Amino acid sequence: MGTTAVMAPPALQKNLESDQPRQVTSVITGYLSIVVLGASGDLAKKKTFPAIFNLYTQGFLPDELKIIGYSRSKMTTEELHTTIRGYLKADRQDPTKKSEDVIHQFLSKVTYMQGAYDTDEGYIRMNEEVSRFELEKDDKDSSTHRLYYFALPPSVYPEVSEKVRKHCMNPRGWTRVIVEKPFGKDLESSEALSSELGALFTEEQLYRIDHYLGKEMVQNLLIMRFANRFFQPIWNRDNIAHVQIVFKEDFGTEGRGGYFDEYGIIRDIIQNHLVQVLCLVAMEKPVSLSPEHIRDEKVKVLQCVEPINEEQVVIGQYEGYTDDPTVAKSSNTPTFASLALRINNERWDGVPFIVKAGKALDAKKVEIRVQFRDTPGDIFNCKKLGRNEFVMRLQPKEAMYMKLTVKEPGLDMKAIQSELDMSYNQRYEEVVIPEAYERLILDTIRGDQQHFVRRDELRVAWEIFTPLLHRIDAGKIPLLPYKQGSRGPREADELNAQTGYVRSEGYIWKSPTN
Structure with a gap:
């Protein structure tokens, strides 16, 4: 670790x-x-x-x-x-x-x-x-x-x-x-590349870097999940209603239009970065901290992911994307995607995992949002406030916080939403958080492959997304326009509601300023 x-x-x-x-x-x-x-x-x-x-x-x-x-x-x-x-x-x-x-x-x-x-x-x-x-x-x-x-x-x-x-x-x-990355554009090209590299280097010599696996909060997932007793009995379908893994950028392609147009948001962000995060959120406890034991559990999660239901896929392109001279006017490359993944195993059966990524949106952030089921017997009439959530902010301003319902200070018995907050810029203000690349280069020198993608892991991830990507490339899934600076296509919020997510109206988490 x-x-x-x-x-x-x-x-x-x-x-x-x-x-x-x-x-x-x-x-x-x-x-x-x-x-x-x-x-x-x-x-x-x-x-x-x-x-x-x-x-x-x-x-x-x-x-x-x-x-x-x-x-x-x-x-x-x-x-x-x-x-x-x-x-x-x-x-x-x-x-x-x-x-x-x-x-x-x-x-x-x-x-x-x-x-x-x-x-x-x-x-x-x-x-x-x-x-x-x-x-x-x-x-x-x-x-x-x-x-x-x-x-x-x-x-x-x-x-x-x-x-x-x-x-x-x-x-x-x-x-x-x-x-x-990127390691290919679909299953066939990825396997061809893996075969070419595999013929020249052993798996012990080859380190497929995904810098998200080097981020401080992503690496914290293993310790957070498996070293804290109170998480273990509630981290399942009986208590968790919905999981979101969200990547947002508040700018467009900005000079990378030609490169980005070749891949799109699913290949560039979701199929690798966000799926790696999903594995760490959903995997079972590994036998040990051995890199192979951890990667074994990640592969098992991916093998349980059901084929993607196209009715629960929203893709979009921000207005003005094709004004980039390096992008074809007829481009159908998505700059936004939100889709529901289902993990067919005992722990997660019935829990939707929304993976969402987009450019030119209303914020810049990457976070994991785990929403818990409603509290039975709502004697305080506080269901309208929203559900409990555990949130891990991966960037910027790394933080973990739990959204809770508490009593508002004062003479009235009134419930409000607040949070237990561990913001890193406050709790660890004297500590320099290492950049992802330096951590992963150091792991390579140490010979630790825990935070690198194994060939079979890469193959299973491409098996999940390749059919969808081919349908998108062929123009068989509607590409929805959205305005720059917005939340993306409104259909994405509708997908959240359709899959059971309850949005807390009026509540905004604010990072500590110091």
Whole structure:
């Protein structure tokens, strides 16, 4: 399991504050080489390099560290340094403060290599560079480790994987490969990609990253569910009426229209991110915290999901989406989707799981909302106030809160809704919550695959969604327009009501400001 938060050791924190070089408290020994393929792209500069930097400043990476950025773009090592420098924050509690010494120390370990993805020459040079680093001190007894991060479009995974396998494997230690989503566009393409990668790397070498599994509140789900006695007897169909897993963005595609139009909101968000969250909400208690035991239970949940009922699917597209010059005017790609999933097992039979995601909506948030059944014998006439709910806010402003009915302060016996609230920005205000990517890169270095997607898990998830996606692609499900800044198509709220969700009118949870 990941820790609640990763903080710098006291000695290291003192070093950061005084601009002195860091102290090493690495989780591994020996030589570590990290190669970021696609180093000139947005993902690498905004997520991958900053995550590696944060691990380095916190002492999780060895001092014998080599980082290579590789891409087709013409640039020098100095130009790469300039590109990524603005995303490196040496003091995340005060982002305006930078330790130039620590940043300089990190960048001294970063080099850039230009090369094609489909020819041997660049990979041969890359392997020579890594091998020189591993042998530079003539210490043949030290362990060596190689991590290849594919910050690349999936279309080039097979050819890049073939070249890495041919030229760049580690002869003296482990080699691990991180691949980014999307993993195909449907069951057939996903299986084809899995077969190509599976022929080159073992499952122990391959890490399919879904950054949602690295989020603090998602990782908290296991502890919350299985370490608290009061949740265990109520976490079932006898007490829970409805579950929602909601992703909202308050902006549109904004420059990603061409990419997004190829996939749509279900492939981009629901089939991977939200389904991973659903598994953790619905799974049975694993035998242990072994990554394989946890992933076994996630697969069992997915195998119990019934075929999607098209009558309980709402898809939409926000007005103005096709004004993007990279999007075809005739595009029927959904930017919004809400659908009901049913899990046919003893724990969840009859409980609807609404998974909903959309762009250009009225808010920016990701949350899990578990609504409980009505309290029998309503002597306080408070049913009209709404039901009890347990809510986990994954982002922004991580929080867990329970909506309760309580007495309003005063002389009258009047019921109101309030909450028991644990907002992280208040409860853990001195703690820096790690970014998802740094946690998952650290897990890869540790060899912990608990928070990565296994091949059979990926296959079952695609089996659930592929028939629906093919129907949408063929234009056989109505695409409903909705206004930017709205809640989405009104039919989505109707689906909530149809599946038994009771919305609390007038109640709004407010995150603490401090």
